[in-house]
Amino acid sequence: MDIPRIELARLPTPLEPLDSLSAHIGGPRIWIKRDDLTDTTASGNKLRKLEFTVARALAEQADLLITVGGVQSNHCRSTAIVASKLGLKCHLILRGSAPEEVDGNLLLDHLVGAGVSFVSNEKYQDMDACVAEVKQQYPELSAYFIPVGASDETGLWGYIECCAELRNDFLEHNISPGYIVSATGSGGTQGGLIIGAEHYYLGANIVAFNVCDDENYFLNKIREDFDLWEKRYKTGLDTTKLPINVIDGYVGPGYAKATAEIFDTIKQVATMEGIILDPVYTGKAFHAMLQEINKGRFADTDDIVFLHTGGIFGNFPQRNEFGFP
Numbered sequence: 001m002d003i004p005r006i007e008l009a010r011l012p013t014p015l016e017p018l019d020s021l022s023a024h025i026g027g028p029r030i031w032i033k034r035d036d037l038t039d040t041t042a043s044g045n046k047l048r049k050l051e052f053t054v055a056r057a058l059a060e061q062a063d064l065l066i067t068v069g070g071v072q073s074n075h076c077r078s079t080a081i082v083a084s085k086l087g088l089k090c091h092l093i094l095r096g097s098a099p100e101e102v103d104g105n106l107l108l109d110h111l112v113g114a115g116v117s118f119v120s121n122e123k124y125q126d127m128d129a130c131v132a133e134v135k136q137q138y139p140e141l142s143a144y145f146i147p148v149g150a151s152d153e154t155g156l157w158g159y160i161e162c163c164a165e166l167r168n169d170f171l172e173h174n175i176s177p178g179y180i181v182s183a184t185g186s187g188g189t190q191g192g193l194i195i196g197a198e199h200y201y202l203g204a205n206i207v208a209f210n211v212c213d214d215e216n217y218f219l220n221k222i223r224e225d226f227d228l229w230e231k232r233y234k235t236g237l238d239t240t241k242l243p244i245n246v247i248d249g250y251v252g253p254g255y256a257k258a259t260a261e262i263f264d265t266i267k268q269v270a271t272m273e274g275i276i277l278d279p280v281y282t283g284k285a286f287h288a289m290l291q292e293i294n295k296g297r298f299a300d301t302d303d304i305v306f307l308h309t310g311g312i313f314g315n316f317p318q319r320n321e322f323g324f325p
């Protein structure tokens, strides 16, 4: 199927074994799919989705991208950088109040000249009203709204097509991993992987740890995205039969809040493997994966793939949690 796509990410990203850590932990060999390397500044999973989302926006003649997320949203940062690269205006609707210090992703949002509005939790619930307000600020521009995390029927293509790349990775390394593990935050990465694993015959179970909300929320959200996807693209794939595995129980103190153990895991992976996870998504999910390896959940496979979805800039505003001033 020929879906409009523009080239934004540096692909393919490497698939690498974490030999030191795997030997230390015991259990299956852990591989890491380096989607933190899709770019330097626009890096992470969102870039794969934006290849399709922004192509659609351009096809619809948009010259203003409006999107939404937390104050330290990786998705907003990626979108803002992509917009600048393409000569588009970008405006971000960020949930929360303006922080005293501009740091991490937010610093980059400002550097690339994105417009920013901070909205309260309450106001955020009425997203149509928020978007209408932003549009009024740019009467001369034609706006395209990208939902949180670019998780919709179009964004799904990013990780559907990532599965073609994973299939080549598995052939190259001569492995048949039983599981592909990731963080789930708005559902689009997991949803895309589920469809892609089926379409490209990966033979791996897609398992994701939710970093916010709960299992039911993601089961519903991903099913809704599947329905919209089939309605729009009419592929004929029966998505109702596809399993959605969300492992709940690792959100901890809340979205974007991590426990001391998670910061320890980030330090351990950094020290042993030279790979930087983040406290909001990948560190939480990686830590959860290690717990589940210990419990024997993945004992039926020799190889397991952790999808590194990026997020490095989220470490900087949380430097205190690592013990730095």
Ligand SMILES: Cc1ncc(COP(=O)(O)O)c(C=O)c1O
Residues within 6 Å of the ligand: 044, 045, 073, 074, 075, 149, 151, 183, 184, 185, 186, 187, 188, 189, 190, 278, 281, 282, 309, 310, 311
């Ligand atoms: C670094 C990182 N990893 C994982 C996720 C989760 O991906 P998704 O929103 O597609 O569920 C996000 C965004 O939400 C993210 O920024």
